[in-house]
Amino acid sequence: MxxxxxxxxxxxxxxxxxxxxxxxxxxxxxxxxxxxxxxxxxxxxxxxxxxxxxxxxxxxxxxDRLRALEEQDLIGEVEALKRDEYARSVLRIQPEHVFTRSRIARGHVLFAQANSLAIAVTDADWALTASALLQFVTPVELGQTVVMEATVRLKAGTRREIVIKGTVAARTVLEGVWTVVLMAHEDALRKKHATGARYKA
Amino acid sequence: MxxxxxxxxxxxxxxxxxxxxxxxxxxxxxxxxxxxxxxxxxxxxxxxxxxxxxxxxxxxxxxDRLRALEEQDLIGEVEALKRDEYARSVLRIQPEHVFTRSRIARGHVLFAQANSLAIAVTDADWALTASALLQFVTPVELGQTVVMEATVRLKAGTRREIVIKGTVAARTVLEGVWTVVLMAHEDALRKKHATGARYKA
DNA sequence: AAAACTTTTAGCACCAGGTACTAAGTATAG
DNA sequence: CTATACTTAGTACCTGGTGCTAAAAGTTTT
CATH class of the missing domain: 1.10.10.10 (Winged helix-like DNA-binding domain superfamily/Winged helix DNA-binding domain)
Known part of the structure; x- marks a missing residue:
């Protein structure tokens, strides 16, 4: 009935x-x-x-669920930081980080962890990413914990070349090289008001 | 008093x-x-x-504010899509996308727009980013609208090479080349259960 | 059509977490 | 000591409910 x-x-x-x-x-x-x-x-x-x-x-x-990836300055939890040399962060892959169907982490989530770590390792007042070359080696699945490591390889004036390596339980999942540009706060303001601000001269 | x-x-x-x-x-x-x-x-x-x-x-x-960058499969609004050839999306930079101090868009926000567009242009059941090479040419500020364009340059089996270009009012802000791997749903499941799943043979 | 059952609606007392307001008590500075 | 600022108390009322009882309306089944 x-x-x-x-x-x-x-x-x-x-x-x-x-x-x-x-x-x-x-x-x-x-x-x-x-x-x-x-x-x-x-x-x-x-x-x-x-x-x-x-x-x-x-x-x-x-x-409180990480306060959203986009609103954080740093994605993942920083475990170690040696100013302008080395930094390490970990990020546990949550449901909102993965493709609904495949349960594999979206590329930009790992990028975000790597990118924000690259910025953080410089420990500058502020820094911007100029370029990045990266390879997603192995897919990362829901629930796995990604350990991201950033090592400063080259320091040239305001430029830093940073090697990034992401692993899940000793297996490499991401490798890349970032170029980050540091700026003093005043520079930033000047740059902002110049019309042609570019990272490369 | x-x-x-x-x-x-x-x-x-x-x-x-x-x-x-x-x-x-x-x-x-x-x-x-x-x-x-x-x-x-x-x-x-x-x-x-x-x-x-x-x-x-x-x-x-x-x-409703975009339901958070991380929870979306696609960041930005798609304006045009020609399956496996070309796609274009736009994203207006909101307060949550920028560094608090400098009001300049975080790198991973632009990456997210570019990356999700690269995935979307393939129009495959699902696809994963294998690698990316990108350059942030000009900083993007709060309130600006980024137009991202993805063009498939090379199709080789399940691999796609996609050229990405991001502009703000005709000025290039991001350039890059993505490599994306397509997978059928069944392949995905098989791959997931194989222990050594890798993007490169 | 009448009985039996399901579904829908109504009404009541009560609750959290307020708003808006009046009134009185307590500091504290001059 | 008194004027003023600050704090507390208490009242009526609001929204968007819960939990309950009871009755009306709608469907089946007999």
Whole structure:
């Protein structure tokens, strides 16, 4: 005697809330043309928490879960740093770092770890990446921990050549050479206002 | 007759909430050893909204604001795509993409746009980056819009060589060459379970 | 059609975490 | 000692719920 309407509505409810988890029961009720109570019962049977809980879930997931790759100055946890010489960081591959289907880490996640480490190892007021040459040697899977090592190979004025090596349990997953340009804060400001700022003369 | 205690507390309040915006007035009151009302007054004078609003702010900022760089399969908006030949995407540089101090886009943000476009242009079931050689020609600043173009230069079996060029208002900001490896879904699964999966034979 | 069951709706008391406001108590400086 | 700033207390009200009971409406089954 199971109702088809009910089933359909609950499926739709799941879909709608996945897309927009911020809708209140009243808004959902209006959208589905049923009463608020019906929506509540649906949520109960589906095990979906109330708006404020859903809001909180989204908020905390993004807030402390590494505070999002893009908002961090440094991706991964720094384990060792010898100014202008060597640095090492580790990053555990989380679900949000991988391709949904293959569960293999996206290239730019590893790049981000490497790139931010290259910047960090210079320990300069600030530095910018000028160029990078890198090879993804082995795919990295969900749950693996990547150890990234940066070694300064060449120092020439404001330029640094940094060798990067990423490993997962002793197997190399990424190799590369970065060129980073250091700048004093004042230089930065001047450069910013010059129209033709370039990394290479 | 301004109170020093009050001023200090309000400063601390701002700091604490920046670090953890999910604390209720009661929790804050306990932490500062004052009454809930005092915290409320402090929030009022500082223009800080209530917990639920703060929660919502954090949630929506991260939810629709591109859903975070790391969780997207594609960074930027695709404007054009000709399967296995050419693709173009645009990305407006947001505050979370730049270094706090210099307001210049972090290298890995541009890399992410370029890398995901290189993957997308192949239009394969799925593909992985094998290597990349890139140069950041000009710094990109907050608010600028980066147009990224990917052109497939070489097709050899499952390998693709893709030329990437990023521009801001006709000025080149990034140049690079990517090598991407395509894989059928079944191959992927096989590869994943083989212990020595490598991109290069 | 009546009985039996499912589904939907309504109403109630209650809760957290507030807003907005009034009023009173406590410091503290002049 | 008093004027002013600051702090605390208490009230009514709000949103978006939970948890509960009860009844109405809709479907089947007999």
């Amino acid at each position: 199971r109702s088809k309407r009910k089933e359909k509505r609950q499926e739709a409810l799941k879909r709608v809330l996945l897309e927009d988890p911020f809708l209140t029961d009243a808004e959902l009720a209006a959208r589905f043309g049923v009463s608020v109570q019906t929506i509540r019962l649906d949520r109960m049977t589906l095990g979906i928490p109330e708006v404020r809980e859903r809001l909180k879930d989204v908020a905390v997931r993004h807030f | 301004r109170s020093k205690r009050k001023e200090k507390r309000q400063e601390a309040l701002k700091r604490v909430l920046l670090e953890d915006p999910f604390l209720t007035d009661a929790e804050l009151a306990a932490r500062f050893g004052v009454s809930v009302q005092t915290i409320r007054l402090d929030r009022m004078t500082l223009g800080i909204p209530e917990v639920r609003e703060r929660l919502k702010d954090v949630a929506v900022r991260h939810f």
